[in-house]
Amino acid sequence: MKKTALLMVCVLAAVLPQTARTEPADMNEPVRFAPLHIYIDSGQAPLAAYQFELKTLAGQVRIVGVEGSEHAAFQHAPYYDTAALMNDRIIIAAYSTDAELPAGATRIATLHLQITGDIEPDYELILTVAADADGRRTHATITYQKGETE
Amino acid sequence: MNPKNDKTDFQTSEQFSKDLSSLFEPKQAVSPRVDRAVMDAAARRLRRRPNLRRWAYWAASAAAAMVVAGVLFMDFTKPADISAPVALRNDIDRDGAVNILDAFALARKIKSSDTANLQWDMNGDSVVDQKDVDTVAMAAVKMKEGVL
Numbered sequence: 001m002k003k004t005a006l007l008m009v010c011v012l013a014a015v016l017p018q019t020a021r022t023e024p025a026d027m028n029e030p031v032r033f034a035p036l037h038i039y040i041d042s043g044q045a046p047l048a049a050y051q052f053e054l055k056t057l058a059g060q061v062r063i064v065g066v067e068g069s070e071h072a073a074f075q076h077a078p079y080y081d082t083a084a085l086m087n088d089r090i091i092i093a094a095y096s097t098d099a100e101l102p103a104g105a106t107r108i109a110t111l112h113l114q115i116t117g118d119i120e121p122d123y124e125l126i127l128t129v130a131a132d133a134d135g136r137r138t139h140a141t142i143t144y145q146k147g148e149t150e
Numbered sequence: 151m152n153p154k155n156d157k158t159d160f161q162t163s164e165q166f167s168k169d170l171s172s173l174f175e176p177k178q179a180v181s182p183r184v185d186r187a188v189m190d191a192a193a194r195r196l197r198r199r200p201n202l203r204r205w206a207y208w209a210a211s212a213a214a215a216m217v218v219a220g221v222l223f224m225d226f227t228k229p230a231d232i233s234a235p236v237a238l239r240n241d242i243d244r245d246g247a248v249n250i251l252d253a254f255a256l257a258r259k260i261k262s263s264d265t266a267n268l269q270w271d272m273n274g275d276s277v278v279d280q281k282d283v284d285t286v287a288m289a290a291v292k293m294k295e296g297v298l
Binding site: 048049050051079080081083084087089090091092093094095097128129131135137 | 243249250251253254255257258261284287288290291292293
């Protein structure tokens with residue numbers, strides 16, 4: 001009897017988190033939209049290519065759109081997997097063969113997010129690669145700034 | 151019980167005693183000639199094993215040489231092998247990972263070259279253009295199945 005109860009607890013512990021993740025959001029929970037600005041600072045080196053990954057650490061977030069940079073070299077929407085739009089994790093990348101490239105801190109993309117619930121979202125950004133005009137990897141840092149709720 | 155019955159005096163024939171004695175006599179030592187013959191045969195048998203190892207060594211060396219030759223003399227003018235694993239095909243800079251640098255490398259090659267190299271035809275449409283760069287870039291940002 002004890003074994004059966006223990007087994008049921010184990011099964012429920014394994015299944016419940018998955019179920020909770022796939023459950024639709026509560027209709028009574030507040031929904032808002034907010035941008036998330038992504039900045040890459042390549043210092044003195046001109047930035048010709050980048051790739052980063054964004055993960056949601058807290059909050060119920062859905063990526064609903066991805067916008068290009070404020071700089072002309074990266075103004076077009078970057079590459080990303082459209083399948084990731086329905087989720088809270090995404091890989092974004094872009095390159096530019098333009099002669100004029102950004103250097104220093106540049107807003108390279110803006111993500112538009114749908115945030116459900118009252119939990120303040122938290123994110124993790126991982127800069128996979130940044131490169132200069134010759135395709136050489138260059139040191140850079142990546143940060144984000146939460147935009148105002150729409 | 152009569153104690154006399156415990157000691158039994160076996161009366162045996164002389165021939166039987168001889169046979170019995172010869173049966174339990176220590177065996178004769180092996181003659182040096184036989185001993186030498188046995189040792190030579192063993193040595194010959196043991197000498198054969200290094201030959202087998204040498205044969206395996208040369209076979210492995212020949213196989214490795216064929217692989218190296220195949221890579222060195224690969225015809226890079228042929229179109230990209232569409233049947234090759236996608237990850238391998240899209241790794242343009244051959245650094246073992248597919249990321250935006252592969253797409254960037256391909257874009258720079260296409261931009262700087264006057265003639266299109268069919269090796270860069272990544273989507274297999276026999277045309278080298280921006281679509282091939284997009285193919286590699288999309289492979290770089292593709293979310294792995296099961297992660298989400």
